[in-house]
Amino acid sequence: MIYNWKKIVRYGLPLLTLCVLIEIFAGSILQGNQNVIFKLPILLISFPVINSVGGNIGSILGARLASGLHVGNIRLDIKDKKMHENFITSRLLGLITYAFLAILIYYLASFSNISMDIGLMEFIFILLAVGLILICIVSVVSIITAFLSFRRGLDPDDFVAPIVTTISDTVGIILLFFIVGVVII
Amino acid sequence: MFAKEMLKQSLPLLIFCGIGGIIAGRTLGGMIYLLNDIPGLIVVIPAIIALRGNISTTFGSRLGSAYHLGLIDSKNMWNDELKQNIIGSLILSFLISSIVGILAYITTILFFDLNPNPIKIIIIVIFAGILSSLILTALTIFIIYMVFKRGYDPDNITGPALATFGDIITMFCIFGSAVIIEVLL
Numbered sequence: 001m002i003y004n005w006k007k008i009v010r011y012g013l014p015l016l017t018l019c020v021l022i023e024i025f026a027g028s029i030l031q032g033n034q035n036v037i038f039k040l041p042i043l044l045i046s047f048p049v050i051n052s053v054g055g056n057i058g059s060i061l062g063a064r065l066a067s068g069l070h071v072g073n074i075r076l077d078i079k080d081k082k083m084h085e086n087f088i089t090s091r092l093l094g095l096i097t098y099a100f101l102a103i104l105i106y107y108l109a110s111f112s113n114i115s116m117d118i119g120l121m122e123f124i125f126i127l128l129a130v131g132l133i134l135i136c137i138v139s140v141v142s143i144i145t146a147f148l149s150f151r152r153g154l155d156p157d158d159f160v161a162p163i164v165t166t167i168s169d170t171v172g173i174i175l176l177f178f179i180v181g182v183v184i185i
Numbered sequence: 186m187f188a189k190e191m192l193k194q195s196l197p198l199l200i201f202c203g204i205g206g207i208i209a210g211r212t213l214g215g216m217i218y219l220l221n222d223i224p225g226l227i228v229v230i231p232a233i234i235a236l237r238g239n240i241s242t243t244f245g246s247r248l249g250s251a252y253h254l255g256l257i258d259s260k261n262m263w264n265d266e267l268k269q270n271i272i273g274s275l276i277l278s279f280l281i282s283s284i285v286g287i288l289a290y291i292t293t294i295l296f297f298d299l300n301p302n303p304i305k306i307i308i309i310v311i312f313a314g315i316l317s318s319l320i321l322t323a324l325t326i327f328i329i330y331m332v333f334k335r336g337y338d339p340d341n342i343t344g345p346a347l348a349t350f351g352d353i354i355t356m357f358c359i360f361g362s363a364v365i366i367e368v369l370l
Contacts, residue, residue: 002266005276009280015239016239020284027228027229027231041217044213050206052206092192100200100203165235
Protein backbone atom coordinates (compact mmCIF):
# COMPACT_ATOMS: atom_id res chain seq x y z
CA MET A 1 0.00 0.00 0.00
CA ILE A 2 1.57 3.30 -1.05
CA TYR A 3 -1.18 5.67 0.10
CA ASN A 4 -1.80 6.54 3.68
CA TRP A 5 -4.35 9.13 4.81
CA LYS A 6 -1.98 10.65 7.35
CA LYS A 7 0.61 11.30 4.65
CA ILE A 8 -2.00 12.78 2.32
CA VAL A 9 -3.13 15.18 5.05
CA ARG A 10 0.40 16.06 6.16
CA TYR A 11 1.62 16.86 2.63
CA GLY A 12 -1.58 18.62 1.59
CA LEU A 13 -2.08 20.84 4.60
CA PRO A 14 0.78 23.41 4.27
CA LEU A 15 0.30 24.23 0.57
CA LEU A 16 -3.50 24.31 0.91
CA THR A 17 -3.35 26.58 3.95
CA LEU A 18 -1.12 28.98 2.02
CA CYS A 19 -3.50 28.92 -0.97
CA VAL A 20 -6.48 29.54 1.29
CA LEU A 21 -4.75 32.51 2.96
CA ILE A 22 -4.18 34.15 -0.43
CA GLU A 23 -7.75 33.32 -1.51
CA ILE A 24 -9.15 34.96 1.63
CA PHE A 25 -7.30 38.08 0.52
CA ALA A 26 -9.05 37.77 -2.87
CA GLY A 27 -12.37 37.37 -1.04
CA SER A 28 -11.67 40.51 0.99
CA ILE A 29 -11.30 42.47 -2.23
CA LEU A 30 -14.76 41.24 -3.24
CA GLN A 31 -16.15 42.28 0.15
CA GLY A 32 -14.45 45.69 -0.15
CA ASN A 33 -16.05 46.25 -3.55
CA GLN A 34 -19.51 45.11 -2.51
CA ASN A 35 -21.07 48.40 -3.63
CA VAL A 36 -19.73 47.96 -7.16
CA ILE A 37 -21.05 44.37 -7.20
CA PHE A 38 -24.53 45.48 -6.13
CA LYS A 39 -24.54 48.10 -8.89
CA LEU A 40 -23.28 45.65 -11.52
CA PRO A 41 -24.31 42.06 -10.54
CA ILE A 42 -22.99 40.87 -13.94
CA LEU A 43 -19.54 41.04 -12.29
CA LEU A 44 -20.55 38.22 -9.93
CA ILE A 45 -21.23 36.00 -12.96
CA SER A 46 -17.97 37.08 -14.60
CA PHE A 47 -15.41 36.49 -11.91
CA PRO A 48 -15.60 32.66 -11.67
CA VAL A 49 -15.30 32.62 -15.48
CA ILE A 50 -12.28 34.97 -15.57
CA ASN A 51 -10.58 32.93 -12.85
CA SER A 52 -11.33 29.52 -14.29
CA VAL A 53 -10.12 30.42 -17.80
CA GLY A 54 -7.04 32.29 -16.52
CA GLY A 55 -6.09 29.47 -14.18
CA ASN A 56 -6.62 26.88 -16.91
CA ILE A 57 -4.53 28.71 -19.51
CA GLY A 58 -1.75 29.15 -16.96
CA SER A 59 -1.94 25.47 -15.97
CA ILE A 60 -1.90 24.29 -19.60
CA LEU A 61 1.14 26.47 -20.31
CA GLY A 62 2.83 25.24 -17.13
CA ALA A 63 2.13 21.58 -17.93
CA ARG A 64 3.49 22.04 -21.47
CA LEU A 65 6.63 23.72 -20.17
CA ALA A 66 7.05 21.01 -17.51
CA SER A 67 6.78 18.25 -20.13
CA GLY A 68 9.14 20.16 -22.44
CA LEU A 69 11.68 20.56 -19.66
CA HIS A 70 11.39 16.88 -18.72
CA VAL A 71 11.78 15.72 -22.31
CA GLY A 72 14.48 18.29 -22.98
CA ASN A 73 13.14 20.16 -26.01
CA ILE A 74 12.68 23.38 -24.00
CA ARG A 75 15.84 24.81 -22.49
CA LEU A 76 16.26 26.83 -19.29
CA ASP A 77 16.65 30.00 -21.31
CA ILE A 78 14.49 33.11 -21.43
CA LYS A 79 15.17 33.51 -25.18
CA ASP A 80 14.07 29.98 -26.08
CA LYS A 81 12.00 30.09 -29.28
CA LYS A 82 9.65 27.24 -28.26
CA MET A 83 8.82 29.11 -25.08
CA HIS A 84 7.90 32.26 -26.97
CA GLU A 85 5.66 30.26 -29.26
CA ASN A 86 3.87 28.82 -26.21
CA PHE A 87 3.50 32.28 -24.73
CA ILE A 88 1.95 33.77 -27.87
CA THR A 89 -0.42 30.83 -28.34
CA SER A 90 -1.63 31.25 -24.75
CA ARG A 91 -2.58 34.84 -25.45
CA LEU A 92 -4.34 33.89 -28.67
CA LEU A 93 -6.28 31.18 -26.79
CA GLY A 94 -7.25 33.71 -24.13
CA LEU A 95 -8.39 36.28 -26.68
CA ILE A 96 -10.77 33.86 -28.42
CA THR A 97 -12.09 32.28 -25.21
CA TYR A 98 -12.71 35.53 -23.32
CA ALA A 99 -14.40 37.22 -26.31
CA PHE A 100 -16.74 34.26 -26.81
CA LEU A 101 -17.58 33.94 -23.09
CA ALA A 102 -18.10 37.70 -22.70
CA ILE A 103 -20.87 37.63 -25.31
CA LEU A 104 -22.37 34.52 -23.68
CA ILE A 105 -22.36 36.09 -20.18
CA TYR A 106 -23.84 39.33 -21.46
CA TYR A 107 -26.81 37.68 -23.15
CA LEU A 108 -27.38 35.25 -20.28
CA ALA A 109 -27.49 38.21 -17.88
CA SER A 110 -29.89 40.22 -20.05
CA PHE A 111 -32.20 37.21 -20.48
CA SER A 112 -32.31 36.51 -16.75
CA ASN A 113 -33.33 40.04 -15.78
CA ILE A 114 -30.10 41.03 -14.11
CA SER A 115 -29.92 44.81 -13.95
CA MET A 116 -27.56 46.05 -16.61
CA ASP A 117 -25.99 49.47 -16.69
CA ILE A 118 -23.37 48.50 -19.19
CA GLY A 119 -23.23 48.11 -22.98
CA LEU A 120 -22.16 44.93 -24.76
CA MET A 121 -19.06 46.56 -26.28
CA GLU A 122 -18.04 48.02 -22.94
CA PHE A 123 -18.44 44.62 -21.28
CA ILE A 124 -16.46 42.78 -23.97
CA PHE A 125 -13.74 45.41 -23.66
CA ILE A 126 -13.59 44.94 -19.86
CA LEU A 127 -13.35 41.15 -20.08
CA LEU A 128 -10.74 41.22 -22.85
CA ALA A 129 -8.61 43.81 -21.04
CA VAL A 130 -8.77 41.87 -17.77
CA GLY A 131 -8.19 38.56 -19.59
CA LEU A 132 -5.18 39.65 -21.64
CA ILE A 133 -3.37 41.35 -18.74
CA LEU A 134 -4.21 38.37 -16.52
CA ILE A 135 -2.81 35.88 -19.05
CA CYS A 136 0.44 37.86 -19.37
CA ILE A 137 0.90 37.86 -15.58
CA VAL A 138 -0.17 34.22 -15.19
CA SER A 139 2.16 33.11 -18.01
CA VAL A 140 5.12 34.81 -16.38
CA VAL A 141 4.23 33.20 -13.02
CA SER A 142 3.81 29.84 -14.71
CA ILE A 143 7.16 30.11 -16.52
CA ILE A 144 9.00 31.21 -13.36
CA THR A 145 7.41 28.44 -11.24
CA ALA A 146 8.15 25.77 -13.85
CA PHE A 147 11.78 26.87 -14.26
CA LEU A 148 12.53 27.41 -10.57
CA SER A 149 11.04 24.10 -9.44
CA PHE A 150 12.77 22.28 -12.29
CA ARG A 151 16.14 23.86 -11.46
CA ARG A 152 15.80 22.79 -7.83
CA GLY A 153 15.17 19.23 -8.85
CA LEU A 154 11.47 19.33 -7.91
CA ASP A 155 8.72 18.12 -10.20
CA PRO A 156 7.05 21.21 -11.77
CA ASP A 157 3.83 19.18 -12.12
CA ASP A 158 3.34 19.33 -8.34
CA PHE A 159 3.72 23.09 -8.00
CA VAL A 160 2.66 24.92 -11.14
CA ALA A 161 -1.10 24.23 -11.05
CA PRO A 162 -1.84 25.18 -7.39
CA ILE A 163 0.41 28.27 -7.45
CA VAL A 164 -0.83 29.48 -10.83
CA THR A 165 -4.54 29.03 -10.03
CA THR A 166 -4.24 30.79 -6.67
CA ILE A 167 -2.37 33.78 -8.10
CA SER A 168 -4.72 33.91 -11.08
CA ASP A 169 -7.77 34.09 -8.76
CA THR A 170 -6.37 37.00 -6.79
CA VAL A 171 -4.93 38.97 -9.70
CA GLY A 172 -8.10 38.35 -11.75
CA ILE A 173 -10.34 39.88 -9.06
CA ILE A 174 -8.03 42.89 -8.55
CA LEU A 175 -7.81 43.52 -12.32
CA LEU A 176 -11.58 43.18 -12.77
CA PHE A 177 -12.37 45.93 -10.26
CA PHE A 178 -9.51 48.09 -11.49
CA ILE A 179 -10.60 47.94 -15.16
CA VAL A 180 -14.28 48.37 -14.23
CA GLY A 181 -13.29 51.46 -12.23
CA VAL A 182 -11.35 52.91 -15.17
CA VAL A 183 -14.03 52.18 -17.80
CA ILE A 184 -17.13 53.20 -15.84
CA ILE A 185 -15.80 56.30 -14.14
CA MET B 186 1.31 24.07 -37.02
CA PHE B 187 2.40 23.99 -33.44
CA ALA B 188 0.07 26.81 -32.40
CA LYS B 189 -2.74 25.32 -34.44
CA GLU B 190 -2.48 22.00 -32.65
CA MET B 191 -2.49 23.66 -29.21
CA LEU B 192 -5.52 25.76 -30.20
CA LYS B 193 -7.39 22.77 -31.55
CA GLN B 194 -6.82 20.66 -28.46
CA SER B 195 -7.20 23.31 -25.76
CA LEU B 196 -9.90 25.65 -27.07
CA PRO B 197 -12.91 23.30 -26.68
CA LEU B 198 -11.76 22.40 -23.18
CA LEU B 199 -11.31 26.06 -22.20
CA ILE B 200 -14.76 26.97 -23.53
CA PHE B 201 -16.21 24.00 -21.62
CA CYS B 202 -14.53 25.16 -18.38
CA GLY B 203 -15.68 28.72 -19.08
CA ILE B 204 -19.29 27.59 -19.44
CA GLY B 205 -18.90 25.75 -16.12
CA GLY B 206 -17.66 29.05 -14.70
CA ILE B 207 -20.74 30.82 -16.09
CA ILE B 208 -23.08 28.33 -14.37
CA ALA B 209 -21.15 28.78 -11.12
CA GLY B 210 -21.23 32.55 -11.58
CA ARG B 211 -24.96 32.56 -12.34
CA THR B 212 -25.54 30.64 -9.08
CA LEU B 213 -23.44 33.23 -7.27
CA GLY B 214 -25.47 35.99 -8.93
CA GLY B 215 -28.62 34.37 -7.54
CA MET B 216 -27.11 34.58 -4.05
CA ILE B 217 -26.68 38.34 -4.18
CA TYR B 218 -29.22 39.10 -1.42
CA LEU B 219 -27.87 36.29 0.73
CA LEU B 220 -24.39 37.82 0.37
CA ASN B 221 -25.81 41.07 1.67
CA ASP B 222 -27.62 39.43 4.59
CA ILE B 223 -24.70 37.32 5.79
CA PRO B 224 -21.65 39.56 6.20
CA GLY B 225 -18.41 37.71 5.55
CA LEU B 226 -19.99 35.14 3.20
CA ILE B 227 -18.49 36.69 0.06
CA VAL B 228 -15.02 36.56 1.64
CA VAL B 229 -15.05 32.74 1.70
CA ILE B 230 -16.24 32.18 -1.89
CA PRO B 231 -12.86 32.25 -3.75
CA ALA B 232 -11.19 30.26 -0.96
CA ILE B 233 -13.75 27.48 -0.87
CA ILE B 234 -13.82 27.12 -4.68
CA ALA B 235 -10.01 26.92 -4.76
CA LEU B 236 -9.93 24.48 -1.86
CA ARG B 237 -12.32 22.10 -3.60
CA GLY B 238 -10.51 22.38 -6.90
CA ASN B 239 -7.16 21.62 -5.29
CA ILE B 240 -8.30 18.71 -3.12
CA SER B 241 -10.33 16.96 -5.80
CA THR B 242 -7.83 17.43 -8.64
CA THR B 243 -4.98 16.03 -6.49
CA PHE B 244 -7.31 13.17 -5.46
CA GLY B 245 -8.03 12.52 -9.14
CA SER B 246 -4.39 12.72 -10.18
CA ARG B 247 -3.31 10.36 -7.38
CA LEU B 248 -5.92 7.85 -8.53
CA GLY B 249 -4.55 8.33 -12.06
CA SER B 250 -1.03 7.54 -10.86
CA ALA B 251 -2.31 4.53 -8.89
CA TYR B 252 -3.87 3.30 -12.13
CA HIS B 253 -0.59 3.68 -14.03
CA LEU B 254 1.22 1.86 -11.22
CA GLY B 255 -1.28 -0.98 -11.50
CA LEU B 256 -2.59 -0.58 -7.94
CA ILE B 257 -6.17 0.02 -9.00
CA ASP B 258 -8.37 -0.79 -12.01
CA SER B 259 -12.02 -1.20 -12.89
CA LYS B 260 -12.22 -4.73 -11.44
CA ASN B 261 -10.27 -3.89 -8.33
CA MET B 262 -11.64 -0.46 -7.41
CA TRP B 263 -12.80 -0.64 -3.83
CA ASN B 264 -9.47 -1.47 -2.20
CA ASP B 265 -7.39 -0.03 0.59
CA GLU B 266 -5.51 2.43 -1.66
CA LEU B 267 -8.78 4.06 -2.61
CA LYS B 268 -10.09 4.08 0.97
CA GLN B 269 -6.95 5.78 2.30
CA ASN B 270 -7.29 8.42 -0.42
CA ILE B 271 -10.95 9.01 0.44
CA ILE B 272 -10.26 9.35 4.17
CA GLY B 273 -7.31 11.66 3.48
CA SER B 274 -9.24 14.03 1.25
CA LEU B 275 -12.28 14.12 3.57
CA ILE B 276 -10.10 15.02 6.58
CA LEU B 277 -8.25 17.65 4.54
CA SER B 278 -11.59 19.17 3.47
CA PHE B 279 -12.78 19.37 7.05
CA LEU B 280 -9.54 20.92 8.35
CA ILE B 281 -9.14 23.46 5.55
CA SER B 282 -12.85 24.44 5.63
CA SER B 283 -12.51 25.16 9.35
CA ILE B 284 -9.44 27.31 8.68
CA VAL B 285 -11.32 29.18 5.91
CA GLY B 286 -14.28 29.86 8.23
CA ILE B 287 -12.11 31.15 11.06
CA LEU B 288 -9.95 33.29 8.73
CA ALA B 289 -13.03 34.77 7.09
CA TYR B 290 -14.46 35.68 10.47
CA ILE B 291 -11.23 37.36 11.61
CA THR B 292 -10.81 39.22 8.30
CA THR B 293 -14.36 40.54 8.31
CA ILE B 294 -13.98 41.88 11.84
CA LEU B 295 -10.51 43.36 11.34
CA PHE B 296 -10.80 44.99 7.94
CA PHE B 297 -14.48 45.71 7.47
CA ASP B 298 -16.77 47.45 9.84
CA LEU B 299 -18.98 44.40 10.02
CA ASN B 300 -19.93 42.13 12.82
CA PRO B 301 -20.58 38.66 11.44
CA ASN B 302 -21.98 35.88 13.53
CA PRO B 303 -18.89 33.68 14.01
CA ILE B 304 -20.80 30.43 14.52
CA LYS B 305 -22.95 31.05 11.47
CA ILE B 306 -20.13 31.77 9.04
CA ILE B 307 -17.90 28.95 10.29
CA ILE B 308 -20.71 26.37 10.21
CA ILE B 309 -21.75 27.45 6.70
CA VAL B 310 -18.20 26.95 5.41
CA ILE B 311 -17.62 23.60 7.14
CA PHE B 312 -21.03 22.29 6.07
CA ALA B 313 -20.47 23.42 2.46
CA GLY B 314 -16.93 22.00 2.49
CA ILE B 315 -17.96 18.56 3.72
CA LEU B 316 -21.07 18.36 1.55
CA SER B 317 -19.17 19.28 -1.62
CA SER B 318 -16.35 16.96 -0.59
CA LEU B 319 -18.70 13.98 -0.32
CA ILE B 320 -20.41 14.74 -3.63
CA LEU B 321 -17.13 15.37 -5.48
CA THR B 322 -15.41 12.29 -4.03
CA ALA B 323 -18.30 10.16 -5.26
CA LEU B 324 -18.17 11.91 -8.64
CA THR B 325 -14.38 11.40 -8.90
CA ILE B 326 -14.74 7.69 -8.22
CA PHE B 327 -17.50 7.46 -10.80
CA ILE B 328 -15.46 9.35 -13.44
CA ILE B 329 -12.36 7.26 -12.69
CA TYR B 330 -14.40 4.06 -12.94
CA MET B 331 -15.83 5.06 -16.33
CA VAL B 332 -12.37 6.11 -17.56
CA PHE B 333 -10.82 2.80 -16.44
CA LYS B 334 -13.60 0.78 -18.02
CA ARG B 335 -13.12 2.43 -21.39
CA GLY B 336 -9.37 2.21 -21.15
CA TYR B 337 -8.67 5.96 -21.44
CA ASP B 338 -5.77 7.65 -19.71
CA PRO B 339 -7.27 9.17 -16.51
CA ASP B 340 -4.66 11.98 -16.53
CA ASN B 341 -6.21 13.59 -19.61
CA ILE B 342 -9.79 13.60 -18.38
CA THR B 343 -10.14 13.82 -14.61
CA GLY B 344 -8.37 17.21 -14.13
CA PRO B 345 -10.51 19.43 -16.38
CA ALA B 346 -13.70 17.47 -15.70
CA LEU B 347 -13.29 17.80 -11.93
CA ALA B 348 -12.29 21.47 -12.13
CA THR B 349 -15.46 22.29 -14.08
CA PHE B 350 -17.96 20.19 -12.11
CA GLY B 351 -16.16 21.15 -8.91
CA ASP B 352 -16.85 24.87 -9.39
CA ILE B 353 -20.54 24.29 -10.05
CA ILE B 354 -21.13 21.74 -7.27
CA THR B 355 -19.21 23.80 -4.71
CA MET B 356 -21.22 26.91 -5.54
CA PHE B 357 -24.50 24.98 -5.16
CA CYS B 358 -23.25 23.62 -1.82
CA ILE B 359 -22.38 27.08 -0.47
CA PHE B 360 -25.74 28.39 -1.64
CA GLY B 361 -27.58 25.44 -0.08
CA SER B 362 -25.74 25.50 3.21
CA ALA B 363 -26.09 29.30 3.53
CA VAL B 364 -29.86 29.01 3.01
CA ILE B 365 -30.19 26.09 5.45
CA ILE B 366 -28.06 27.69 8.17
CA GLU B 367 -29.76 31.07 7.69
CA VAL B 368 -33.14 29.41 8.25
CA LEU B 369 -31.97 27.24 11.18
CA LEU B 370 -29.93 29.78 13.16
